Amino acid sequence: MQELLKNDDRGRTLYLRVAVSKYSSGKNKKGIIGFVLGSVSVVLVFSGLIFAVGKIRQVDEEQTTTVYGSLVAFRYKDVRRATKNFKEKMGGGGFGSVFKGKLPDSTTIAVKKLESVNQGEKQFRAEVSTLGTIQHVNLVRLRGFCSEGKKKLLVYEYMQNGSLDSHLFHEMESKVLGWKTRYQIALGTAKGLAYLHEECRDCIIHCDIKPENILLDVDFSPKVADFGLAKLLGREFSKVLTTMRGTTGYLAPEWILGVAITNKADVYSFGMMLFELISGRRNTYQSDATKYFPIWASSVVIEGGDVFRLLDSKLETHVDVEEVWRICKLACWCIQDDANHRPSMGDVVQVLEGILDVKPSPIPRLLQALVDDD
Numbered sequence: 506m507q508e509l510l511k512n513d514d515r516g517r518t519l520y521l522r523v524a525v526s527k528y529s530s531g532k533n534k535k536g537i538i539g540f541v542l543g544s545v546s547v548v549l550v551f552s553g554l555i556f557a558v559g560k561i562r563q564v565d566e567e568q569t570t571t572v573y574g575s576l577v578a579f580r581y582k583d584v585r586r587a588t589k590n591f592k593e594k595m596g597g598g599g600f601g602s603v604f605k606g607k608l609p610d611s612t613t614i615a616v617k618k619l620e621s622v623n624q625g626e627k628q629f630r631a632e633v634s635t636l637g638t639i640q641h642v643n644l645v646r647l648r649g650f651c652s653e654g655k656k657k658l659l660v661y662e663y664m665q666n667g668s669l670d671s672h673l674f675h676e677m678e679s680k681v682l683g684w685k686t687r688y689q690i691a692l693g694t695a696k697g698l699a700y701l702h703e704e705c706r707d708c709i710i711h712c713d714i715k716p717e718n719i720l721l722d723v724d725f726s727p728k729v730a731d732f733g734l735a736k737l738l739g740r741e742f743s744k745v746l747t748t749m750r751g752t753t754g755y756l757a758p759e760w761i762l763g764v765a766i767t768n769k770a771d772v773y774s775f776g777m778m779l780f781e782l783i784s785g786r787r788n789t790y791q792s793d794a795t796k797y798f799p800i801w802a803s804s805v806v807i808e809g810g811d812v813f814r815l816l817d818s819k820l821e822t823h824v825d826v827e828e829v830w831r832i833c834k835l836a837c838w839c840i841q842d843d844a845n846h847r848p849s850m851g852d853v854v855q856v857l858e859g860i861l862d863v864k865p866s867p868i869p870r871l872l873q874a875l876v877d878d879d
Contacts (some may be wrong), residue, residue, distance in 0.1 A: 568607055576637035577649030577660070578630075584651050584658055588616055596668065596717070600734055602844075605663065613663040614648060617731075622657040622738060629657060629737075638735040639705060642698030645720055645730040662729070665723040670716035670731075673785055675750050681817075684824045687782045691832060692857045693727040694719055698775060699850035701732055702768040709733060710766065714774035715755045716781060754789045758842055758871050769844035772853065776839025785817030803837045803868045831856065834863045842871040 585591065588606035596605045601619045608614060622629065633650045640646060651658040666672070669690065672682050682690070694714075701709040711718075712735040720730050731817050757768055757773035780788055788798050795803075802815050812829050835856050841847050846855070848863075855861040 509816050521789075531643055534856045540738075576634060576647065579649050579651045579658075579660060581658075584616055584660070584802060587614065591616075591618070598717070600731070600738065606660075615661045615663050617659045617661065619657040619659065619738070622655075624737070625637055626652055628849055630757070632658070632733075632737050636737070639701075639709070639733070641700045643693045643728055644700065645728045652801075664720035664728060664730075666721035666725055668717050669719040669721060669727070672721070673716055673781060676785060681785075681819045682725070684820055684828070688825075688828055688832065688857075689724070690719065690721070690727045691779060691782055693791050694729060694773065695728070695853045695857055697729040697732075698771055700852050701729070702771070702850050709769055710735060711769050711771050711774075712766065714721065714771050716778060719778070722765070723798065739741060759844065762768070767844060768850070769847045771843075772839050772847045772850060775853070776836045776847075776851070779836035783815055783817070783829075783836070785819055798842060800868065802833060803840075803844065803866070806833050806837055807865045807868065809865075831859070831863075834865055837866040837869075838863055840869050840872065841866060842869050 527840055534563065542762070553807075576655060584606070587608055588604045591604045594604050597617060600621075601617050604618070606614045606616050607637045624632070630650075633647075637647050637649075645664065646662040647659060648662055649660040651660070672680075698714070701711060709732060711732050713731060714729075718730045720728050721874075722728065750806040755777045757766075757770040759770055773805040777788055777799065778878065780802055784798055786798070798815075804810075805812060805815060812833050813824070813826075815833065816824065816829065835848075835853065839847055839853070846866075852861060856863055
């Protein structure tokens, strides 16, 4: 008998009968202990190997997706792999091309390869990190970036319905946007710009508002793209912007006159885009039967004419006449020659929401003169 425990809570002594062979030999004890220790050692070795492999994979993933502030710093080779060597081009302009890609977790992304970026590594990362903190439902989210030498790329969330211009001006590529959708696009875009102008710590002037930079998600909700590039690219941005074909139709007179650029330049561009939402065609397009559309629209509004004449002929018959008048008058105020006469984007939002009302504006004389000269 082997005594294991004495004096339990009832004052009894407990005994346990154990086979003699279990404890009769010291050699057996040593053998058992050795076997157990050996087994534990093997388990520990294999566990260590598994842990080491896991750490190697983790380090590799961390190098691919290093968190930099609120953004992810991608390696160039991983971005190239995600885009299949930049195979699927979605669009492009004077500041770079945009490619479709897919991350290892199957998340679809849009990658913008920037051109003419002369900033140093530290400054570029600092500027991009600031952009990553700017988030709004009507702004395209910046997910990350890549900066390796002269290779500078921005990684954005992917927008399923592409850019506004593809729906307004390219009939074969999409269905016609209804009036309600167009109105909500105008309102959402205005809210995104109002956030950049009035709610960010520092006022951010977009400088390049046009249908190509208004992206649409799966529900056709608008998101402003390419905000912050003016500061990121510096002087090169202004140089490229003012020489880009197709952009000049949205540029405020300040760009041509060489005076200081304020957030009212964005208001002007927004107004020009409103006219295109109304008509469904480029402002720069002219037929023999019509004048330059913004000037013609201003004349119709001032004279109290039939604003339905201004509407896209492809639109369905059911259109809210009050909304048409509201957006036409607003567009005319947005393109005034004097920046001080243009509304703020905060006021634009309130007008579109029906909170504020506006009277017809005067015809922009400078714009008329420029058109006459052409």
